[in-house]
Amino acid sequence: MMKKINELNKNKVPVVRIDQSLAKYKQLPLFQDKVDKANEMLKTIGLPKAKKQHS
Numbered sequence: 001m002m003k004k005i006n007e008l009n010k011n012k013v014p015v016v017r018i019d020q021s022l023a024k025y026k027q028l029p030l031f032q033d034k035v036d037k038a039n040e041m042l043k044t045i046g047l048p049k050a051k052k053q054h055s
Helices: 003-010 020-025 032-044
Strands: none
Touching: none
16 A cells, blocks of 8 residues: 555656536536626737747
């Protein structure tokens, strides 16, 4: 058991456990008012111009 923990600690990849109880929120429109406001702003104003990088 300890050897496995040490191996996990040495890896560069993080160990992540996904909580399956959050799946119920996947299809819900969370913060819908903010999404609507952002979409309206994008329609009227648009995206900012990208700056050209000199190399």
